[in-house]
Amino acid sequence: MNQIPDENTIITYFRREDDLAYKAFTWIVDIHSKRLYTTIRRWVNNHEITNDILQEVFIKVWNHRTQFQGNSALFSWMYRIAYNETVHFLKKENKHKSFDIDEPTVSFSHQSEHYGKMNSEEITKLLFEAIETLPQKQRLVFEYKYFEDLKYEEISKLTGGSVGGLKANYFHAVGKIEDFLKQKLNH
Template structure:
């Protein structure tokens, strides 16, 4: 098979106890590793650590393949594993990630003495500094909502949180980011 089949076929193969299970696993890795890498890399900002986490994620995916019940999309299940592995790593290592600021992420419309004087890179740097001050849960919810434009229901499936709790986390994250930026820009 040169093309990757649809998800239902992949899942049916993935639950087997023969070589087709491994074939399905390689399809899953091909389909989802790049997207997982991008997300995890933003959280930990280190290539080697990201690769280590992804390796652990796919080991867990393989070892727990029969536990996937199909109640959500396969990627949601894998993403949940990735989220948990990343949180586990961050707690274990007690490190906080820094985001890549090569690409400007926002435009700046604050009417202050800095208006028009900051470059997009400086604005992005300030935003990412603000995001890094957030507690882990608020930071991840903010990133899912702001950068990936996910709906709260999708975030709930990925993180296991309630929609109401996620909305509260996002609301508090936005408030903290605004306060951080006001403090930096009005010093």
């Protein structure tokens, strides 16, 4: 039975241009596919679409393997690719969707012109737009905390940041997202 080596060894093999790169890739898929699937599934809430996006993520991971700098954990890099692929998919989907009059809506402030008029997909799109406005560090911390429900200690291990700094980043990210949504929804 082949034992999976440590992450540093996998990364070293992964950057090569031989059969070891492919072997490292299979280890990466084995190690990270379930977690990435779960992450993407939270965003799109559809099994088939999640699998399609996950496949695209792993294609990008393979095709861009030499671009991984090692400044963060391998999963952090792949998470960012998964996030970008999901946002790209959702933007593309929203361009081709029609509004379903029977679809449930979510209400906002009764003073908002959007009161009772937005569906969950539109709200999700606005949330992703708000997240995109964040500085990279705040965005990453917010995604780990909000979507992955990771503890600050876990995020610290993934990013190398201090727990106090991560808490500050999350606090500022939430404030900026709230401000963005208030501006968009309650004008």
